[in-house]
Amino acid sequence: MRDLTIDADRLARELGGMLGAAVQRDPASLRAHAVDGLVPQIRCAPKDTDELCAILRVCDASGAAVIPWGGGTAMHWGNPPSRADVVISLEQFNRLVEHDDANLTATVQAGMRVAALQELLGGRHQCLAIDPPDPQHSTIGGTAAANINGPRRMAYGGVRDLVIGMKMVLASGEPIKAGGKVVKNVAGYDMCKLFVGSLGTLGIITEVTFKMTPLPETAGTVVARGSLAQTASLIEALFGSVLTPAAVTVVDGRVAAAAGLQPAEASVAVWAEGFTETVARHVRDVQAMAGQSGMTTEVVHDIGHRRLWETVRDFGAVGAPPVVFRLTVPPADVMPVLAVVCRLSDGGALRYVAHAGTGTVWLAFDTPAPVTAWFPRLAALAQEYHGHAVLAAAPPEVKRTVDVWGPSPQALGLMQELKRQFDPHGTLNPGRFVAGI
Amino acid sequence: MALSRALLARLKEIVGPVYVLTRPEDVVVYEQDAFLVAHALPDIVVLPGSAAEVAGVVRAAHEANVPLVVRGAGTGLNGGSIPIAGGVMLVLTRMNRILEIDPRNRLAVVEPGVVNADLTAAAARHGLFYAPDPGSQSVSTIGGNVGNNAGGPHCLSYGVTGNHVLAMEIALASGGMTWVGGRSVDPPGYDLCGVMVGSEGTLAVVTAVVVRLLRKAEAARTLLAAFETIDDASQTVSEIIAAGIVPTAMEMMDGVVMAAVEAAIHAGYPADAGAVLLIEVEGLPDSLPRQMERIETICRAHTPRMLRTAASEQERLLLWKGRKEGAGALGRLAPSYYLHDGVVPRTRLPEVMRKVVEIGKAHHLRIGNLFHAGDGNLHPIILFNPREPGIMDKVVRAGEEILHACVEAGGTITGEHGVGIEKREYMRWMFSDADLLAMQRVKRAFDPSGVMNPGKLLPLGTRPDVTIKPVMTAGMWT
Ligand SMILES: Cc1cc2nc3c(=O)[nH]c(=O)nc-3n(C[C@H](O)[C@H](O)[C@H](O)COP(=O)(O)OP(=O)(O)OC[C@H]3O[C@@H](n4cnc5c(N)ncnc54)[C@H](O)[C@@H]3O)c2cc1C
Ligand SMILES: Cc1cc2nc3c(=O)[nH]c(=O)nc-3n(C[C@H](O)[C@H](O)[C@H](O)COP(=O)(O)OP(=O)(O)OC[C@H]3O[C@@H](n4cnc5c(N)ncnc54)[C@H](O)[C@@H]3O)c2cc1C
Numbered sequence: 054m055r056d057l058t059i060d061a062d063r064l065a066r067e068l069g070g071m072l073g074a075a076v077q078r079d080p081a082s083l084r085a086h087a088v089d090g091l092v093p094q095i096r097c098a099p100k101d102t103d104e105l106c107a108i109l110r111v112c113d114a115s116g117a118a119v120i121p122w123g124g125g126t127a128m129h130w131g132n133p134p135s136r137a138d139v140v141i142s143l144e145q146f147n148r149l150v151e152h153d154d155a156n157l158t159a160t161v162q163a164g165m166r167v168a169a170l171q172e173l174l175g176g177r178h179q180c181l182a183i184d185p186p187d188p189q190h191s192t193i194g195g196t197a198a199a200n201i202n203g204p205r206r207m208a209y210g211g212v213r214d215l216v217i218g219m220k221m222v223l224a225s226g227e228p229i230k231a232g233g234k235v236v237k238n239v240a241g242y243d244m245c246k247l248f249v250g251s252l253g254t255l256g257i258i259t260e261v262t263f264k265m266t267p268l269p270e271t272a273g274t275v276v277a278r279g280s281l282a283q284t285a286s287l288i289e290a291l292f293g294s295v296l297t298p299a300a301v302t303v304v305d306g307r308v309a310a311a312a313g314l315q316p317a318e319a320s321v322a323v324w325a326e327g328f329t330e331t332v333a334r335h336v337r338d339v340q341a342m343a344g345q346s347g348m349t350t351e352v353v354h355d356i357g358h359r360r361l362w363e364t365v366r367d368f369g370a371v372g373a374p375p376v377v378f379r380l381t382v383p384p385a386d387v388m389p390v391l392a393v394v395c396r397l398s399d400g401g402a403l404r405y406v407a408h409a410g411t412g413t414v415w416l417a418f419d420t421p422a423p424v425t426a427w428f429p430r431l432a433a434l435a436q437e438y439h440g441h442a443v444l445a446a447a448p449p450e451v452k453r454t455v456d457v458w459g460p461s462p463q464a465l466g467l468m469q470e471l472k473r474q475f476d477p478h479g480t481l482n483p484g485r486f487v488a489g490i
Numbered sequence: 491m492a493l494s495r496a497l498l499a500r501l502k503e504i505v506g507p508v509y510v511l512t513r514p515e516d517v518v519v520y521e522q523d524a525f526l527v528a529h530a531l532p533d534i535v536v537l538p539g540s541a542a543e544v545a546g547v548v549r550a551a552h553e554a555n556v557p558l559v560v561r562g563a564g565t566g567l568n569g570g571s572i573p574i575a576g577g578v579m580l581v582l583t584r585m586n587r588i589l590e591i592d593p594r595n596r597l598a599v600v601e602p603g604v605v606n607a608d609l610t611a612a613a614a615r616h617g618l619f620y621a622p623d624p625g626s627q628s629v630s631t632i633g634g635n636v637g638n639n640a641g642g643p644h645c646l647s648y649g650v651t652g653n654h655v656l657a658m659e660i661a662l663a664s665g666g667m668t669w670v671g672g673r674s675v676d677p678p679g680y681d682l683c684g685v686m687v688g689s690e691g692t693l694a695v696v697t698a699v700v701v702r703l704l705r706k707a708e709a710a711r712t713l714l715a716a717f718e719t720i721d722d723a724s725q726t727v728s729e730i731i732a733a734g735i736v737p738t739a740m741e742m743m744d745g746v747v748m749a750a751v752e753a754a755i756h757a758g759y760p761a762d763a764g765a766v767l768l769i770e771v772e773g774l775p776d777s778l779p780r781q782m783e784r785i786e787t788i789c790r791a792h793t794p795r796m797l798r799t800a801a802s803e804q805e806r807l808l809l810w811k812g813r814k815e816g817a818g819a820l821g822r823l824a825p826s827y828y829l830h831d832g833v834v835p836r837t838r839l840p841e842v843m844r845k846v847v848e849i850g851k852a853h854h855l856r857i858g859n860l861f862h863a864g865d866g867n868l869h870p871i872i873l874f875n876p877r878e879p880g881i882m883d884k885v886v887r888a889g890e891e892i893l894h895a896c897v898e899a900g901g902t903i904t905g906e907h908g909v910g911i912e913k914r915e916y917m918r919w920m921f922s923d924a925d926l927l928a929m930q931r932v933k934r935a936f937d938p939s940g941v942m943n944p945g946k947l948l949p950l951g952t953r954p955d956v957t958i959k960p961v962m963t964a965g966m967w968t
Contacts, residue, residue, distance in 0.1 A: 155732035156835040156866075178734060200676060211675065213684055214653050229928045233920070235833040237650060237865045237905035239639045239688045240913070240920055241947060242929045246652070246684025250676070267734030292594075295708035297773065328777035381674040385594035412674050440674040458678035464668045467935060468680050474931035487679045
């Protein structure tokens with residue numbers, strides 16, 4: 054067993070010798086980087102990969118626990134870390150390395166903010182088809198590390214599908230790369246898959262190469278309001294049809310109101326984008342299907358469309374409510390699961406955003422009380438449908454009483470072995486991942 | 491390799507004696523895959539009938555410390571299922587049951603030996619299909635597709651095997667079995683399912699797969715564009731992608747291949763053109779005309795010899811038949827050929843295709859091209875006569891020069907055929923020692939004793955033994 058107490062002064066001197074002023078120890082700044090209540094002792098922001106490698110070498114050798122930090126918008130995601138000594142900020146890794154627009158790819162440094170990237174890409178009529186919450190602050194590295202997938206995943210794929218290359222630095226300070234910048238590549242193991250969603254527990258991501266999506270000619274959304282049962286029948290008709298919407302999302306009355314829509318028991322928003330003719334056809338057909346289910350519809354464009362989808366995107370993340378759960382189930386089971394959840398809550402303080410095309414249901418509660426009662430129930434419900442329930446946000450003292458990832462996966466032994474192979478000293482984000490990896 | 495009687499007896503007990511082969515005339519069938527230039531005999535071939543039997547065989551091989559090689563249909567092009575270290579070969583063709591099709595959730599659960607085209611046929615009854623469509627789809631297995639992360643013409647817009655596998659059950663060398671991935675997205679933990687895809691049988695044996703199915707598009711339009719030169723066709727491909735248009739498929743066939751195809755099946759290709767593009771778009775019929783118009787406009791800028799839209803479903807299928815049987819038709823051109831696989835950024839396609847032509851000229855080799863142009867995924871086909879003395883060295887050298895050109899252009903040594911024994915030493919052209927060590931770490935986590943498909947995927951430092959086996963005739967597997 055290694056001695057887990059570190060000599061922070063010595064470590065700071067050693068890092069300071071390498072990085073100079075880039076090492077911070079001022080208490081206010083450190084408190085601002087607390088992770089689930091744990092205040093780190095040192096914060097540093099390397100200017101390039103060489104510096105990052107040097108920092109990791111020193112930390113790994115001295116037994117210091119390292120917390121990679123992107124935009125800090127998802128630091129509550131995962132179990133509370135078992136230790137948190139050194140925060141490494143990727144803020145200086147903030148450049149778009151290459152936008153090869155003619156090849157529909159872009160290579161981006163990990164600390165770049167998602168909104169800043171989208172703006173540059175938009176200048177050449179392309180975008181990254183991932184919609185993480187709070188894009189003004191969230192970073193590319195954090196989005197890849199946390200595997201953030203927005204509503205349009207059903208049309209464009211998830212982070213794992215859009216990443217084609219990566220650079221990372223392992224806990225030992227060794228830089229490696231995976232994949233490349235071509236859209237098809239089977240040279241060796243697909244290491245990108247291993248790092249997407251690894252939540253900073255295997256290495257620090259410094260650069261990501263993505264497939265790009267051309268900006269659509271136009272976009273619009275049909276919103277249909279009604280009961281949960283009507284919503285379910287509309288969604289079934291929709292998925293039985295040849296339509297190819299970008300997103301199909303069900304929200305409760307309070308979320309609808311926040312998005313500037315008329316509240317109802319349930320509203321389903323169908324996002325269509327692409328050629329004008331395609332969008333027109335979607336609007337026409339979805340309205341007809343909704344009519345058959347006895348639902349009222351409205352069509353939103355431009356500002357209304359944007360406001361709606363920003364509300365959906367930021368749900369549960371921005372202006373964080375105390376308790377957020379994420380359920381993932383096979384797509385057709387979203388409505389049955391939602392029906393059970395609503396029945397259980399019995400008109401209680403529950404809000405939801407459910408992506409019917411991908412099978413992801415977000416539930417938010419306004420008080421921490423429900424965790425003990427709800428988490429086991431949701432976990433059992435999800436399991437019944439071959440799915441999972443994750444506690445996405447809760448006060449640290451509540452999180453400490455559970456494993457936020459739910460029951461351990463069957464392949465936990467393999468996952469623990471991979472962690473040992475890549476980070477034998479448990480330097481990176483210790484304790485945050487499944488079963489305390 | 492001398493294998494113990496005890497192991498043989500145990501294997502017979504697990505799968506039944508009729509499913510264990512050891513006589514030379516029985517095992518010789520399994521000495522080779524479609525990488526026609528290498529071969530090696532397995533000591534024992536085992537044909538298990540269930541996941542539990544696979545697990546038993548894997549454990550037995552591990553405990554006897556004997557190499558274990560998995561094989562589906564053996565259509566792999568990299569030598570991945572050749573037992574170069576002997577040992578036990580697991581042939582999974584008996585495990586060919588489709589266990590479940592869930593049309594509501596658009597997924598299927600299949601055994602690894604299910605043939606790709608059989609899955610698509612079964613899904614078609616529900617208006618669904620399985621998207622990855624390798625040229626070998628009428629024989630290759632889902633397990634082998636997973637092993638090599640297979641692609642195909644329609645992967646340009648739909649993605650490759652890895653984008654369509656949701657979960658799988660695997661048997662580990664340690665004897666354990668586990669599911670990785672899940673029927674729902676984002677199961678907690680590392681994405682081991684993603685890592686398994688393309689691992690070429692070197693990590694674990696896949697015993698069941700959950701795949702995503704897609705709903706058939708309402709309409710499709712197929713365009714055949716013939717050009718004077720490969721260069722014109724390559725420029726057209728680059729410009730279509732650069733215009734932000736991603737067709738469902740965009741395949742190129744050069745004059746060499748086209749002549750062979752026309753002679754074989756009369757698909758209606760202009761036999762004297764330099765290259766043709768087969769471009770397909772799918773979706774709602776509302777927007778297809780305008781999409782086709784934009785594509786045709788770009789084609790016209792390169793003075794096509796001919797632009798033809800398939801007027802009927804029958805004509806469309808005929809155009810595709812020409813593409814799909816292209817490899818088979820090559821048998822008409824030369825006694826043997828070496829099919830390569832490299833990828834370049836689509837912007838670099840014209841210049842790299844020019845290099846391919848130059849390399850052929852420099853080595854006095856005829857090279858045909860039949861490939862997934864929209865992905866930048868080249869398949870130069872080097873035609874040769876194996877009886878010509880010293881020819882194999884020349885063919886291998888030309889192939890290496892082509893792959894070097896791909897890597898120099900920012901591309902990769904393989905886009906869909908995989909590494910196997912063929913390209914394991916080329917991995918160093920792309921990856922540093924540290925990159926490769928990271929892959930070794932993955933290997934160690936799954937297979938600490940190293941019994942799973944040894945000598946594949948990761949460089950050993952020695953060149954693979956490449957010799958010609960005269961009994962094989964080119965194109966025999968199409
Ligand atoms: C309720 C809610 C909803 C959310 N929706 C989703 C969702 O759908 N799916 C999901 O998985 N997450 C989700 N998130 C997470 C969040 O919105 C995104 O994680 C955000 O885009 C991350 O960017 P960031 O730069 O702020 O990351 P940070 O908050 O800075 O970091 C996120 C995690 O990644 C690690 N990390 C950061 N940068 C790197 C790097 N360069 N290399 C390695 N590790 C790094 C950090 O240590 C941390 O553990 C949600 C969050 C909330 C609160
Ligand atoms: C005419 C022709 C056309 C082709 N066209 C294409 C194409 O368009 N696109 C493309 O990608 N490929 C193509 N290929 C290559 C080949 O068909 C694919 O790689 C295919 O996926 C191999 O499937 P198989 O069942 O034959 O596997 P095999 O050759 O038997 O095995 C392939 C690899 O996977 C491993 N493996 C097999 N089953 C399992 C399992 N259950 N668990 C773990 N590992 C396993 C093997 O050990 C081996 O390394 C073509 C080949 C031919 C001959």
